[in-house]
Amino acid sequence: MTGRKHKKAERAGRVLSVASEFAPLVKTGGLADVVGALPSALAAEGWQVRTLLPAYPGLLDRLVSPKVVWSSDDLFGVEARIVAGKLDKSDGAPGLLLLDAQQFFAREGSIYLGKDGRDWPDNPTRFAALSFIAAEIAHAGLSDRWRPDILHAHDWQAGLAPTYLKQRGTRGVATVMTIHNIAFQGLAPATLMGRLRLPQSRFNRDGFEFWGKISALKAGLMDADWITTVSPTYVDELATPAFGMGLDGVIRLRGDRFSGILNGVDLNVWNPRKDRSIAYRYGPRKLDDKRGNTDALAGEFKLEISEGPLFGVVSRLTRQKGLDLLLDTLPELVERGGRLVVLGSGDADLEEGFVEAASRNPDHVAVHIGYDEALSHRIFAGADCILVPSRFEPCGLTQMYALRYGALPLVARTGGLADTVIDANDAAIKAGVATGIQFSPTTAEALSAAIGRMFDLYGKPALWRRMQERAMKHPVGWSESAKAYAALYESLLDESELL
Numbered sequence: 001m002t003g004r005k006h007k008k009a010e011r012a013g014r015v016l017s018v019a020s021e022f023a024p025l026v027k028t029g030g031l032a033d034v035v036g037a038l039p040s041a042l043a044a045e046g047w048q049v050r051t052l053l054p055a056y057p058g059l060l061d062r063l064v065s066p067k068v069v070w071s072s073d074d075l076f077g078v079e080a081r082i083v084a085g086k087l088d089k090s091d092g093a094p095g096l097l098l099l100d101a102q103q104f105f106a107r108e109g110s111i112y113l114g115k116d117g118r119d120w121p122d123n124p125t126r127f128a129a130l131s132f133i134a135a136e137i138a139h140a141g142l143s144d145r146w147r148p149d150i151l152h153a154h155d156w157q158a159g160l161a162p163t164y165l166k167q168r169g170t171r172g173v174a175t176v177m178t179i180h181n182i183a184f185q186g187l188a189p190a191t192l193m194g195r196l197r198l199p200q201s202r203f204n205r206d207g208f209e210f211w212g213k214i215s216a217l218k219a220g221l222m223d224a225d226w227i228t229t230v231s232p233t234y235v236d237e238l239a240t241p242a243f244g245m246g247l248d249g250v251i252r253l254r255g256d257r258f259s260g261i262l263n264g265v266d267l268n269v270w271n272p273r274k275d276r277s278i279a280y281r282y283g284p285r286k287l288d289d290k291r292g293n294t295d296a297l298a299g300e301f302k303l304e305i306s307e308g309p310l311f312g313v314v315s316r317l318t319r320q321k322g323l324d325l326l327l328d329t330l331p332e333l334v335e336r337g338g339r340l341v342v343l344g345s346g347d348a349d350l351e352e353g354f355v356e357a358a359s360r361n362p363d364h365v366a367v368h369i370g371y372d373e374a375l376s377h378r379i380f381a382g383a384d385c386i387l388v389p390s391r392f393e394p395c396g397l398t399q400m401y402a403l404r405y406g407a408l409p410l411v412a413r414t415g416g417l418a419d420t421v422i423d424a425n426d427a428a429i430k431a432g433v434a435t436g437i438q439f440s441p442t443t444a445e446a447l448s449a450a451i452g453r454m455f456d457l458y459g460k461p462a463l464w465r466r467m468q469e470r471a472m473k474h475p476v477g478w479s480e481s482a483k484a485y486a487a488l489y490e491s492l493l494d495e496s497e498l499l
């Protein structure tokens with residue numbers, strides 16, 4: 001046995017991962033995919049992960065062998081318990097911890113929004129409760145004698161956990177705060193401090209105060225032992241006013257305790273060789289079979305069956321994603337014989353924009369407004385190119401699915417998009433490493449030029465094929481990222497032992 005393996009076995013460290021989403025149970029975006037993938041990815045590195053998640057409606061019924069491991073009649077004034085269990089009998093992982101606090105989480109509607117489409121007014125309290133309990137578990141442990149070595153908080157919903165733990169006493173537990181998207185910061189009025197049991201003494205620039213309010217994300221950034229975000233490029237971007245959304249100063253302050261670890265994708269779910277959602281399965285050596293999926297997708301959306309490239313978009317339709325720029329360049333794309341299928345939902349003006357564009361060009365543009373996992377697979381399998389013109393993108397998953405499915409990604413040069421797609425410039429083509437196209441700045445002109453470059457590449461079938469093969473072999477799984485998280489946890493444990 002090597003020294004490293006021995007160390008791994010000896011440690012078998014425990015991680016409490018805390019988040020508001022967990023795929024496949026509850027998902028609004030990439031956060032869920034990451035939090036859902038971490039337990040098994042880290043198990044392969046010898047780490048045991050339990051995920052603390054609110055018990056939204058229906059979730060408790062999904063648990064196999066549920067067991068109450070903590071309860072209280074006063075979690076911020078409401079009754080609460082934690083139910084431990086697994087999703088699946090065969091799952092060897094220690095599994096889920098559901099925070100069952102009915103007054104906070106047993107409500108119909110979205111997990112963040114009421115029926116009126118606005119944030120639940122008590123969101124700060126709901127997620128402060130989640131964070132408070134995370135700290136309690138880290139400090140005191142659960143009744144099944146489980147206590148973590150690492151508390152890993154994801155996004156603002158778990159941001160107060162490191163602060164609560166500091167207040168309660170860390171007892172050797174190290175904390176990691178991961179930023180998946182800095183646009184959401186969990187602001188709350190200062191008057192809530194008492195109700196949330198936050199220490200007045202930390203309501204200042206060195207604590208959780210942000211322009212006179214409580215900021216759950218800033219709390220985590222100030223108090224965590226280490227901060228990560230989901231790509232190396234986003235680390236650098238976050239330290240700038242253009243990307244830091246008011247927290248760039250905090251990021252610069254904590255810069256020596258901040259690193260980027262790319263997300264991975266689930267290679268079993270995203271595998272064109274085995275994908276049950278697609279009509280023709282294929283791999284890098286059977287790329288001719290991809291064409292059947294392209295024609296099937298065009299047929300499904302009544303687009304013309306042609307030789308022109310089929311572009312795809314699978315995305316939230318919001319300003320972040322830069323899809324207003326695509327609307328601007330759409331006439332050119334259609335003029336050059338391109339076709340486009342869009343799957344997404346979000347801002348009304350963007351939804352309307354794509355619906356209108358489709359009705360003007362029914363042979364070339366189609367849109368499906370909504371969320372549809374199976375359709376997204378058919379789009380990645382059928383598209384020749386996936387467009388991701390985001391203004392900012394902490395990591396991004398869709399460009400990675402695109403690589404896996406040989407649908408060459410055309411992306412804005414930002415965040416994780418810059419780190420995962422290799423631009424087809426002359427040098428990269430010569431070296432045989434190109435996997436897609438990057439453009440910058442994120443403007444309609446630059447996007448239009450990039451789409452032009454994509455058409456040129458598409459017009460060179462041998463080169464296109466080589467790029468597809470390369471893209472499909474590009475490593476996008478979890479193994480490297482899980483190793484990086486494991487190494488980080490190890491180093492934090494080493495530090496806390498030295499203290």
Ligand code: ADP
Nearest residue numbers: 029030315316343344370371372376396397398
């Ligand atoms: P973000 O988290 O900012 O929305 P990511 O690219 O990190 O962006 O993750 C988005 C995830 O949601 C991906 O798994 C993507 O495939 C999926 N997704 C987004 N919109 C839809 C949709 N309308 N239908 C199906 N899947 C979608």
